[in-house]
Amino acid sequence: MEEKKVPSLAELTLPKEELRRLRSTGIGLKKMLKIGKAGISEGIVNGIHERWRHSELLWHLYPISSDMIRPRPLVQQEEPRVPTEKHEPKIKGLFVFGSSLVDNGNNNFIKNTIAKVDYLPYGIDFPFGPSGRFTNGKNVIDLLGDKLGIPNYIPPFNDPSTNGRKIVYGVNYASGGSGILDDTGAFAGNVMSLNAQIRNFEAVTLPDLEVQLRSKSRETLPQFLFVVGSGGNDYSLNYFRKMLVVHPKCTPSLTPWECVK
Numbered sequence: 001m002e003e004k005k006v007p008s009l010a011e012l013t014l015p016k017e018e019l020r021r022l023r024s025t026g027i028g029l030k031k032m033l034k035i036g037k038a039g040i041s042e043g044i045v046n047g048i049h050e051r052w053r054h055s056e057l058l059w060h061l062y063p064i065s066s067d068m069i070r071p072r073p074l075v076q077q078e079e080p081r082v083p084t085e086k087h088e089p090k091i092k093g094l095f096v097f098g099s100s101l102v103d104n105g106n107n108n109f110i111k112n113t114i115a116k117v118d119y120l121p122y123g124i125d126f127p128f129g130p131s132g133r134f135t136n137g138k139n140v141i142d143l144l145g146d147k148l149g150i151p152n153y154i155p156p157f158n159d160p161s162t163n164g165r166k167i168v169y170g171v172n173y174a175s176g177g178s179g180i181l182d183d184t185g186a187f188a189g190n191v192m193s194l195n196a197q198i199r200n201f202e203a204v205t206l207p208d209l210e211v212q213l214r215s216k217s218r219e220t221l222p223q224f225l226f227v228v229g230s231g232g233n234d235y236s237l238n239y240f241r242k243m244l245v246v247h248p249k250c251t252p253s254l255t256p257w258e259c260v261k
Contacts, residue, residue: 091148091225093170094141095205097197098229099185100176102141105132106192107176109158113189115177132156134176141172141227148225157200158192168212170224171205173197179234187241194230 011019096102100115107116108131116132117123123130125137133139138146141154154172155162162171175192177185185191192200206217213220 092223093150093168094145094154094225094227095170095201096141096154096172096174096227097194098174099178099233100134101229102139102172102227103132103134103174103176104139104141104154104172105156106158106172106174108132109156110190113177113191115185115188115191117176144227157205163208165212167205167209173200174229177233177237178230179238180230181234181238184234184238187237
């Protein structure tokens with residue numbers, strides 16, 4: 001006597017059209033993966049994983065229902081976004097304060113200071129060579145600007161040409177050797193302390209920025225990111241300064257390493 005086939009849960013719950021579609025999909029998948037009489041083996045599972053690994057999209061199947069037409073992408077690769085009039089970056093620019101961590105050339109324009117790095121090997125990997133950045137190439141501010149889509153390098157405040165339209169994407173006030181305390185880095189000569197940097201921002205840049213953007217600073221400043229990288233020199237060049245033996249003939253022509261024995 002032939003055994004009566006017991007209907008599956010899918011056959012009992014799914015509409016006939018959906019059941020027919022799923023069966024068709026399963027048959028196609030079986031042929032594609034070459035599933036033999038042995039059924040799903042370890043090799044078949046590995047084959048499925050390999051296909052997933054090379055897929056550009058990660059698909060997520062929602063619980064089966066009568067209105068399920070096709071899988072929905074859960075994660076997908078996005079095309080790079082090009083700023084347009086309709087879609088502008090949320091961050092318009094950067095205002096940067098701090099020490100050599102984020103200085104991009106302010107100390108080049110300061111007289112009587114040994115805290116300068118306008119010579120090789122500094123800047124050896126930077127597009128414009130030695131620029132006053134305390135790095136071989138771009139510093140963290142440059143990289144952050146790239147990620148935010150800011151169209152140009154943030155100009156140093158002390159550069160005489162930093163005014164007018166050059167400030168609409170921000171200004172960098174950082175000074176290598178400076179710190180939070182006003183006397184930090186004094187052994188290196190003239191550097192701009194954090195307080196001096198803030199005064200320059202308030203007294204010089206803000207009025208000019210309002211003119212260039214034709215709006216009050218309280219309306220425009222929320223569109224800018226403020227970055228502060230300072231504090232380390234208050235330990236190394238202030239609190240622990242007594243541990244350093246400074247060369248008695250230290251002059252701005254000597255490098256910091258030549259000044260400290």
